Amino acid sequence: MNDGIALFNDTLTEAVAKNKRFLLKRPAYIPAFARIAAHINKANKSRMALASKESLIVPPVLIISVTNECNLNCAGCYACHQNRDKNAEMDTAEITRVVDEAAELGVSVVMIAGGEPFLKPGILDLPKAHPELLFVMFTNGLLLGGETAATVSKLKNLIPIMSLEGGENLTDARRGAGIYEAVTATMRRLDKSGQLFGVSVTLTSVNYDDVVRSDYLKTMQDLGCRAAFLIEYVPCGAEDLSLCLTDEQKAHLRAVEKSLYKNHDMLVVSLPGNEDPYGGCLASGRGFLHISSSGALEACPFAPYSDTSVKDMPLKEALKSRLIKEVRENHDKLKESRGGCALKENAEWVESLERGNR
Numbered sequence: 001m002n003d004g005i006a007l008f009n010d011t012l013t014e015a016v017a018k019n020k021r022f023l024l025k026r027p028a029y030i031p032a033f034a035r036i037a038a039h040i041n042k043a044n045k046s047r048m049a050l051a052s053k054e055s056l057i058v059p060p061v062l063i064i065s066v067t068n069e070c071n072l073n074c075a076g077c078y079a080c081h082q083n084r085d086k087n088a089e090m091d092t093a094e095i096t097r098v099v100d101e102a103a104e105l106g107v108s109v110v111m112i113a114g115g116e117p118f119l120k121p122g123i124l125d126l127p128k129a130h131p132e133l134l135f136v137m138f139t140n141g142l143l144l145g146g147e148t149a150a151t152v153s154k155l156k157n158l159i160p161i162m163s164l165e166g167g168e169n170l171t172d173a174r175r176g177a178g179i180y181e182a183v184t185a186t187m188r189r190l191d192k193s194g195q196l197f198g199v200s201v202t203l204t205s206v207n208y209d210d211v212v213r214s215d216y217l218k219t220m221q222d223l224g225c226r227a228a229f230l231i232e233y234v235p236c237g238a239e240d241l242s243l244c245l246t247d248e249q250k251a252h253l254r255a256v257e258k259s260l261y262k263n264h265d266m267l268v269v270s271l272p273g274n275e276d277p278y279g280g281c282l283a284s285g286r287g288f289l290h291i292s293s294s295g296a297l298e299a300c301p302f303a304p305y306s307d308t309s310v311k312d313m314p315l316k317e318a319l320k321s322r323l324i325k326e327v328r329e330n331h332d333k334l335k336e337s338r339g340g341c342a343l344k345e346n347a348e349w350v351e352s353l354e355r356g357n358r
Contacts, residue, residue: 022226022267026196032131032156039108039132046106056319057328058105061288063301066095066123067115068293072140074175088294092122094311096129098291101315103130111136113301115293118143124151127158136161138200138229140175141183144190153195161198161229162187166207166216184223191224198227198266203253204243205233212253217264227267230260234302284327285319299327305350326353 023029043060050056067089090098099110110126110133117123117137127135134157141162144152152158162183165171171180190197199220201211210216217228232250235241245253253270260268272282282288284299291297295311297318298304308321327350 022265023196024265026194026226028194029156029196033134035132036108036134036157043106043108050106056316057285057325058107058319059285059287059289060107061109061111062102062107063111063113063288063290064095064098065113065115065290065293065301066090066117066120069119070114070116070140071119071142072116072175072179090293090295090311092120092125094295095120095123096126098295098310098315099126099130099133103133105316105319107133109134109136111138111288113138116140116143118148124148124155124158127155131157133157135159138163140179141186142179144186149190149193149195153193156196159196159198159227160190161200161227163200163202166201166210170207170210187223187225195224196226197224198229199225200229200231202231202233203245203249203270205246205249206243208245208249208253212249212256212260217260217266217268221264221266225266228264228269230257230268230270232270232272284324286328289319289324297321297324299324299350303350305353323353 023033040060047058047060050058102110110130112123112126112135114120117139127133135155136159138161141160144160144162152160163175164180164183165174168180171183172178187197187199201207203211211230220228230253232245232253233243235244257268257270257273260270281300283290283303289297289299290301291310292304292306295309296304296306297308297310298306305323306321307323308318310318312318
């Protein structure tokens with residue numbers, strides 16, 4: 001197996017199995033995470049066996065966008081900008097089949113994205129059916145109440161990650177008036193009930209100082225967050241390129257990203273983070289893959305190019321995608337980019353591969 005892929009597998013195993021500080025205030029989750037950690041070790045061996053015997057690369061992390069529907073209309077939303085066909089969405093049965101196959105192949109972590117995932121009927125049946133997998137759900141948090149909250153509280157292998165843009169002014173300017181207060185109120189309620197949850201912030205040149213060079217993460221920690229995802233902004237086009245992190249901000253983030261975790265009682269993950277130790281971009285199966293709401297198998301959520309659909313074939317067959325293989329084998333071309341996605345930066349090259357594989 002490629003050394004970079006093996007290193008990422010080891011890093012994932014360490015993050016879940018060994019670094020349990022973010023669970024200390026959520027002891028009810030420890031048995032579930034022990035089960036997940038045991039599965040990760042088993043799944044890692046399964047993936048290595050498939051790579052050795054069948055030259056099949058199975059990612060440890062699978063990202064599935066389950067719907068394009070959303071109850072918000074945030075300024076600059078990347079998912080909205082892609083204009084995906086809502087009528088072509090996979091139904092819950094199709095998504096369930098894909099997750100079942102992913103678990104069988106050795107996927108360890110399933111990240112659920114949208115749109116707003118809680119708008120997808122039956123989506124919470126996925127973590128219920130696979131207690132051995134870790135599910136991370138990115139949500140705006142507005143639907144995490146009532147019966148939904150009660151169901152989520154029973155699923156110890158599911159971590160809802162609520163999206164903010166920084167503090168109240170930054171969040172409300174991008175997401176709508178009153179959103180920050182509504183989401184933080186949900187956080188306070190979940191914290192009081194002892195639930196494990198986290199926060200996701202898209203880092204831009206505008207909010208970087210307010211989020212990273214401040215006590216913002218401490219504020220989130222005090223609200224009960226036990227995980228924080230810091231995601232570098234990916235531009236939609238030339239019109240919003242100025243929102244990308246500056247060179248100085250990117251250099252600062254690389255310098256402090258490890259200390260952010262050490263200095264807080266929660267797991268702090270920057271994405272894409274420093275990919276150099278892994279030999280470059282972790283997309284296209286080297287660390288993760290993306291399945292769009294319509295079933296297209298893609299190297300990355302920010303690179304909507306595909307020559308294969310899981311609607312048309314089992315996931316195992318889809319993973320043999322020529323496009324994914326070519327991107328993976330040329331990952332050395334995907335170095336640090338201005339935006340948060342090296343594939344997006346090399347869109348013309350990926351598009352040429354896509355045309356060649358049709």
